[in-house]
Amino acid sequence: MSADRFHTIVTTVENKPGVLARVAGLFSRRGFNIESLAVAPTDDDRFSRITFTVDVESAPLEQVVKQLNKLINVVEIRELPPEDSVSRELMLVTVSADAGHRKELMEIIEEWRAFVLADNSKQIMLSFSARTARLDEFEECLRPFGIAELQRTGRVALPALD
Amino acid sequence: MSDNQQMPGGEALVKSLEHEGVDVVFGYPGGAILPVYDPIIDSSIRHVLVRHEQGAGHMAEGYAHATGRPGVAMVTSGPGATNVVTPLADAFLDSVPMVCITGQVPYAAIGTDAFQECDTTGITMAVTKHNFLVTEAQDIPRIIHEAFHIATTGRPGPVLVDIPKDIVDPTNPRSAMTWYTATDADMELPGYHPVTEGDPELIRQAAEMIRDAERPVLYVGGGVLKARAADALRELAEMVQIPVVTTLMARGAFPDSHELNLGMPGMHGNYSAVTAMQKSDLLISLGARFDDRVTGKLDGFAPEAKIIHVDIDPAELGKVRRANVGIQGDCRLVIEGLNHAIRELGGTAVQADRSAWRSTVSGWQEKFPLTYEQSAPGDKLKPQFVIEQLRDGNPSDTIVASGVGQHQMYASQWWEFDHPYTWINSGGLGTMGFSIPAAIGAKAGMPERRVWAVDGDGCFQMTAQELVTASVENIPIKVALLNNSYLGMVRQWQEMFYEERYSEVYLQERVPDYIKWAEAMGCAAIRVESPEEVGPAIEKANEIDDRPVVVEFVTDARENVFPMVPSGATNSEVVVDPSQQHLLEDES
Numbered sequence: 001m002s003a004d005r006f007h008t009i010v011t012t013v014e015n016k017p018g019v020l021a022r023v024a025g026l027f028s029r030r031g032f033n034i035e036s037l038a039v040a041p042t043d044d045d046r047f048s049r050i051t052f053t054v055d056v057e058s059a060p061l062e063q064v065v066k067q068l069n070k071l072i073n074v075v076e077i078r079e080l081p082p083e084d085s086v087s088r089e090l091m092l093v094t095v096s097a098d099a100g101h102r103k104e105l106m107e108i109i110e111e112w113r114a115f116v117l118a119d120n121s122k123q124i125m126l127s128f129s130a131r132t133a134r135l136d137e138f139e140e141c142l143r144p145f146g147i148a149e150l151q152r153t154g155r156v157a158l159p160a161l162d
Numbered sequence: 163m164s165d166n167q168q169m170p171g172g173e174a175l176v177k178s179l180e181h182e183g184v185d186v187v188f189g190y191p192g193g194a195i196l197p198v199y200d201p202i203i204d205s206s207i208r209h210v211l212v213r214h215e216q217g218a219g220h221m222a223e224g225y226a227h228a229t230g231r232p233g234v235a236m237v238t239s240g241p242g243a244t245n246v247v248t249p250l251a252d253a254f255l256d257s258v259p260m261v262c263i264t265g266q267v268p269y270a271a272i273g274t275d276a277f278q279e280c281d282t283t284g285i286t287m288a289v290t291k292h293n294f295l296v297t298e299a300q301d302i303p304r305i306i307h308e309a310f311h312i313a314t315t316g317r318p319g320p321v322l323v324d325i326p327k328d329i330v331d332p333t334n335p336r337s338a339m340t341w342y343t344a345t346d347a348d349m350e351l352p353g354y355h356p357v358t359e360g361d362p363e364l365i366r367q368a369a370e371m372i373r374d375a376e377r378p379v380l381y382v383g384g385g386v387l388k389a390r391a392a393d394a395l396r397e398l399a400e401m402v403q404i405p406v407v408t409t410l411m412a413r414g415a416f417p418d419s420h421e422l423n424l425g426m427p428g429m430h431g432n433y434s435a436v437t438a439m440q441k442s443d444l445l446i447s448l449g450a451r452f453d454d455r456v457t458g459k460l461d462g463f464a465p466e467a468k469i470i471h472v473d474i475d476p477a478e479l480g481k482v483r484r485a486n487v488g489i490q491g492d493c494r495l496v497i498e499g500l501n502h503a504i505r506e507l508g509g510t511a512v513q514a515d516r517s518a519w520r521s522t523v524s525g526w527q528e529k530f531p532l533t534y535e536q537s538a539p540g541d542k543l544k545p546q547f548v549i550e551q552l553r554d555g556n557p558s559d560t561i562v563a564s565g566v567g568q569h570q571m572y573a574s575q576w577w578e579f580d581h582p583y584t585w586i587n588s589g590g591l592g593t594m595g596f597s598i599p600a601a602i603g604a605k606a607g608m609p610e611r612r613v614w615a616v617d618g619d620g621c622f623q624m625t626a627q628e629l630v631t632a633s634v635e636n637i638p639i640k641v642a643l644l645n646n647s648y649l650g651m652v653r654q655w656q657e658m659f660y661e662e663r664y665s666e667v668y669l670q671e672r673v674p675d676y677i678k679w680a681e682a683m684g685c686a687a688i689r690v691e692s693p694e695e696v697g698p699a700i701e702k703a704n705e706i707d708d709r710p711v712v713v714e715f716v717t718d719a720r721e722n723v724f725p726m727v728p729s730g731a732t733n734s735e736v737v738v739d740p741s742q743q744h745l746l747e748d749e750s
Contacts, residue, residue, distance in 0.1 A: 013353075014352065014353065017295070018283060018284075018287075018295070021284065021287065022287055025287055025288055029288055062480060063477065063480075063481060066476050066477035066481075067477050069476070069477070070475070070477055071353070072291075072292040072312060072351060072353055072354050073353055074353050075352045075353040076353075
């Protein structure tokens with residue numbers, strides 16, 4: 001997938017019950033596809049931040065933003081184009097690590113600067129945080145070892161510094 | 163009511179409605195909303211007891227259409243709430259200001275599948291401008307104020323307020339609250355800031371485009387009525403001498419009798435309205451949304467036209483057709499701004515020469531007027547003839563509320579709408595059964611005005627029971643029931659596009675007996691079968707003012723609505739009345 005197709009939209013929403021359902025419902029009934037979605041409170045407990053990535057080839061971004069703006073509980077919307085923002089995503093992954101491949105795996109972990117969260121000699125649990133495309137690449141490196149479980153958070157982003 | 167007084171939430175709810183200026187509530191009581199119905203007894207608000215909650219919703223819409231004030235419906239939880247989903251969806255698509263209060267099971271019981279529980283805010287999320295689930299009695303005055311604010315500002319729409327029983331029930335400690343008169347300063351709506359003023363620079367650009375256009379058309383939608391902009395529109399049209407089309411939602415926004423008015427555009431629009439848009443070099447869209455019933459096949463719509471698009475909802479700008487100049491703002495303020503900007507540029511004197519355009523358009527008007535053939539002796543009535551007789555037998559400020567189908571199109575085409583807010587219909591959702599309750603709501607809001615519902619027999623059978631409401635509540639509307647014993651519009655499509663294979667459209671000629679039915683509901687009833695009876699029957703109906711009247715006109719099912727742009731065709735492929743079809747050959 002080409003990175004430029006995916007734009008990140010950061011919305012500040014009122015921290016009230018049902019707000020996520022309003023946003024998700026809007027996307028489904030208007031036929032917009034969400035690539036990833038991350039929700040968490042902000043430093044101000046009246047508001048939450050919903051960060052999502054949309055495929056701009058599947059939906060006109062202008063309509064997505066305008067329709068979101070009509071939701072009463074959406075306070076602010078910022079569109080972060082890939083060239084003007086810094087984005088990260090977190091992955092937790094459990095990989096097979098039997099004796100035969102352990103050395104090779106440990107080299108990859110070191111090379112990619114992933115963190116070992118747990119190790120029971122049969123499997124290793126890792127945490128890895130980077131740009132979404134790097135997560136994809138890291139996942140491919142791990143795949144030959146056998147991925148037991150994998151969970152990604154969806155990307156979060158902030159505007160780039162000047 | 164002095165602030166700081168202690169009262170239960172139910173009383174606060176009724177006081178809050180009074181504070182918002184509500185004079186009528188259309189409603190139906192039930193378990194969860196019971197505690198609110200007690201203080202209603204002592205309130206100045208008139209409560210109209212409907213016979214089905216859908217009726218309450220459409221009455222609130224009719225009231226809002228006619229008066230410009232938000233309509234209010236109040237129903238109980240569960241089935242009461244689900245029965246107003248259709249009117250909410252209707253009000254949402256047609257931008258009707260409406261506040262709906264629903265009862266809910268006690269807060270602690272939510273999510274337990276309690277008796278008459280449903281997820282009302284979840285169900286109505288997609289069909290309301292916004293909805294609220296109130297969790298504390300103390301929030302009631304503020305949330306009611308917010309609900310009315312949201313319903314009536316920006317692009318108007320329905321707002322639902324779901325109220326758990328415990329916070330209104332005086333026997334429950336959770337209902338205790340301290341009264342305060344909620345004002346705008348109390349509102350907590352950090353994400354809601356409707357923009358009403360248009361950008362002056364864009365308005366100036368639009369004024370220049372108008373000045374230079376040789377084949378412009380003013381494409382007027384319901385937003386002009388919502389913004390109370392009819393006077394400003396008339397000033398604009400007359401200053402620049404540009405022909406006007408009024409969409410189904412905007413009938414009456416510009417007088418039909420005005421020489422610049424080409425009538426309704428779209429699937430069943432006047433030939434000259436449809437064709438003028440199609441050949442235009444500039445469409446000035448005011449509070450319209452390029453609906454598929456107006457544009458026909460989109461990629462063949464008005465191919466040479468530049469677009470000026472004015473709408474209070476920025477999401478409409480560029481949603482369907484990219485505008486050359488898109489102006490977010492209230493139609494009245496923007497049109498007034500345009501009038502000012504056009505005068506600044508030199509006004510009437512500097513407008514492009516449009517004499518050729520005007521003469522082309524009037525040529526179409528002369529060649530392709532709306533037409534129908536009068537019925538042959540012994541044949542059933544022509545529905546268009548009935549509408550013409552109704553139009554001629556009533557004052558021009560009569561309010562007409564229609565259902566959905568052929569009769570709706572005949573009413574829109576053949577009535578002459580010369581005043582704003584005299585035409586009420588379900589345009590976006592196309593809700594059959596809309597007319598009778600909408601007419602009742604309009605009459606409740608405007609009791610001094612004559613109100614006719616124009617209905618079909620299919621629609622009538624969906625909501626006729628509200629005539630009981632009209633009788634009992636002394637809301638004397640009049641119903642013109644065009645009875646052709648068919649679902650006429652569906653029949654027309656089956657005739658034209660399904661090789662005359664009529665599937666499930668014949669309703670029955672003998673049953674029901676509409677006269678007996680109307681009389682059983684406390685109405686006067688008149689049956690009309692021949693053309694010479696039509697005028698006298700309307701006159702007689704107009705003399706009866708102590709109860710509702712139903713006039714059943716037995717009409718010809720073979721009649722079809724023309725002109726018609728077939729579904730999926732472009733507006734250049736408009737089919738006119740069979741008697742005019744040969745004239746089309748000269749036009750292409």
